[in-house]
Amino acid sequence: MGSDLADGNGNMSKAHPVPDNIECPSCGHVIPISETIYHQAFEQAQRDLKAKSAKQEQELAEKEKQLQAREAAIEQRVQEHLQKSNCRP
Numbered sequence: 001m002g003s004d005l006a007d008g009n010g011n012m013s014k015a016h017p018v019p020d021n022i023e024c025p026s027c028g029h030v031i032p033i034s035e036t037i038y039h040q041a042f043e044q045a046q047r048d049l050k051a052k053s054a055k056q057e058q059e060l061a062e063k064e065k066q067l068q069a070r071e072a073a074i075e076q077r078v079q080e081h082l083q084k085s086n087c088r089p
């Protein structure tokens with residue numbers, strides 16, 4: 001008795017759920033997408049933006065860049081899979 005769930009640490013609210021994997025549009029093979037690849041894409045996008053210096057525009061651009069980076073990361077994964085021989089439509 002007295003066992004409550006430790007949910008006080010959930011400070012990261014995921015506005016955009018990150019998929020764990022994606023299906024190949026060609027063969028249906030499940031391609032795993034790690035969070036690492038998003039991280040790399042985000043960091044690159046942020047470095048890109050920090051080079052420029054606009055304030056309001058930067059915030060909007062940052063969100064846009066992050067969405068683009070995510071899509072690019074997924075696209076890259078799919079392309080990698082498509083070019084490998086394990087893609088069998």
Ligand SMILES: [Zn+2]
Nearest residue numbers: 024026027087
């Ligand atoms: Zn495939």
